[in-house]
Amino acid sequence: MKLTSAILFASAALPAALAQTWTDCNPLKKECPCNPGLGKTYSFDFTKGEGSDLFPPDKYFPVRYEKDGIHLPVKKKGDAPTIISTKYVLGGRLDCTLKIAPGKGIVSSLVFQSADLDEIDYEWIGSKPLEAQSNYFGKGNTETYNRGAIHPVKDTVNNFVKFSIDWTQEKITWYIDDVVVRTLTPADSAALYNSDNYYPQTPMQIKIGAWAAGDPSNADGVIEWSDGPIDYSKAPFDMVIQSLTITDYSKGATEYCYGDRSGSWGSIKISTDPSKGQTPSEETTTSAKPSKTTEPEEKTTSAAPKTTLTTSKADKETTTSEKEENTTSTKPKNTSTVEIAPAITQGLPDSIGGMDGPQNKGVSSTATATADAQAAETSAPTDNIPSSASSIKNAGLSLVVAAVFAALVL
Template sequence: MSFLLRFGLLAAAISSVTAQTWTACNPLNTTDCPANPALGDQHTWTFNETSTLNNKVWKITAGDIGFGKEGAEFTILERLDSPTIQSEFYIFFGVVESHVKAATGGGVVSSVVLQSDDLDEIDWEWIGSDGGRVQSNYYGKGNATYGRAGFHDVEGGATDGFHNYTTHWTKEKLEWWIDGKLVRTLNYEDAVGGKNYPQTPCNVRIGIWPGGDPKNPQGTIDWAGGPINYDTVPYTMTLKQLRVQDFSSGKEYRYGDMSGSWQSIEIVKGNSTVKEELNKPPPKPLSQRWKELPNGAKIAIYCVIAGVCASALGLITFCCIKQRRLGRKEYSAEATKYDSERTEMLNWQTEWRKKGGYQPVSGA
């Protein structure tokens, strides 16, 4: 079943779920769509418990993504959870290599998808109740007719461990590979003479969703392996590593017309902002940055530190003296008060004695 169709049905049936496959502007309908930022390079992401997502490279379009020892975790914890990430970059033909352990569970669907603004689509999909296989699929221009899915056995099981699922995509053919073995090939001309062949710049979308939710159409529920059992959550898909290679290079990709053909795509020359972001050197440790400072800068820093310390010491000294003086005043006031009260008591005692003092009662 088309990833696009499934999410369109899911979004229509359940308004609180954000569809994982969608387009903000379809270049087949207008010439005003923004250009697609290019990757223009290749990059590998390895995920573990210390990983984070660079929001200039990836955005979370639904739910929350966790990170554990094995990789990035896409987890269904409650009804309608559908955690998904989407790349901020596009590739114009290329390679997507994902090391995935699919989620278990009937009605649970894990997916790695390439999708363009004009709804070309290339899929890897895992049904949680069919842990020994993975499905491959493709769609052109949102054409969601059935019968294009391929079913491929995964040695050792797709839900029991990590496997390498690779898409190799050129303008001539599309290949799906599992653990280095070619399992399917689609030639351009075999997709209705190229009409339904994915051929426009695509971004990468990775996620998990409850295809077996009871509000989905029955056909979707059946395809997803039956109703999902929310009483046995969590259901987790894990992504250990991802490599993406763009076969084109440049700043961005523009649709030259509304044909949706690869020949109409214009590659804008320039530096890819995503590529620059990915190639930024990691922050240097403080010790290294200190070593690289010129001596004059170090002396200036020492002087500033010395000045700050001197100011702080002066402030502390002033506060101590002020507090000491205040303490003396308070002590003097209390001593004066004590002396006054003591004198008053002595005077009272003297007057009392003069008047006879205490007289015992006779016969007591």
């Protein structure tokens, strides 16, 4: 298969999409728990075993294990079956052999994502199996949509294809079947953002799955970007993961902690203490979603501007109270500067849909998994029920007699 270099893509006919990301706790805003570190190389072949300990399936969306791998099916509105790593890497490489989920409106994604909303990813639209989109973003910044690239690829619906992302302090490299299709350096990122702070440089976990981007409940831009709407009569739409290998370049790391709120690579404190970085999956056998240490605080929806043939380089980060924006689009070297509708990034799926967490009202909906957890924490009975004696006294004897009489008659 011959692959050309990355081509930045723009079209007035392709409307801008909405993009959103989600995080439990943004370390650039407040004190957050440290991230458990992988610190080694981990491989798993889903054709030979079920239930990877590092990549357990999300319990809210059942998966199937078949001879060709783990199947992540989108069956109905809101489905977003996902596998999410329970540990993080700081510098690393992911190799994943997969088939994308087919169908208009169905988006498959492979994502590196950090707690402060750095991201590197691949995304695929189910009705466009000959295209792969590579993207990145920094610190949730979505002011521009000029960072995405489209790469030709063989039919990814009917063929297993190996996609790889290699991430270091010096560069990010995207591969398709071990062929380099794109490279991004910090200098490239600084030119795109007009800042050197948005090159991904904080601990990342991996999220792989499919979601219903073309569902009618999503924004028009998202539906059009995903080539929706979805014809659910043709469901299920299965993404299939055959195997994966993830390497943490911070060898021996057991835990990553943010030393300050700069979000810089050098600010991350790395522990190699074996007692650090333990996850629930290492303590008990479970395929449930990794436990959360704090309630979700980052839910944003950002409408992308209309695509144009030129982009402003005077980009500055914008934030809203207790919310973060993110999207993905990238410009490789030596190509014309045009725009791509931003990729939809992964997070925790919910009942309405979306790989990036809450996927309603545009791209997202309320994260029901977290909502259920919050409900469980706040459902304890209250102590404000008045005593029956006090109520009777206040009502007066006549009301008591009337109530007794009424009860006898009934």
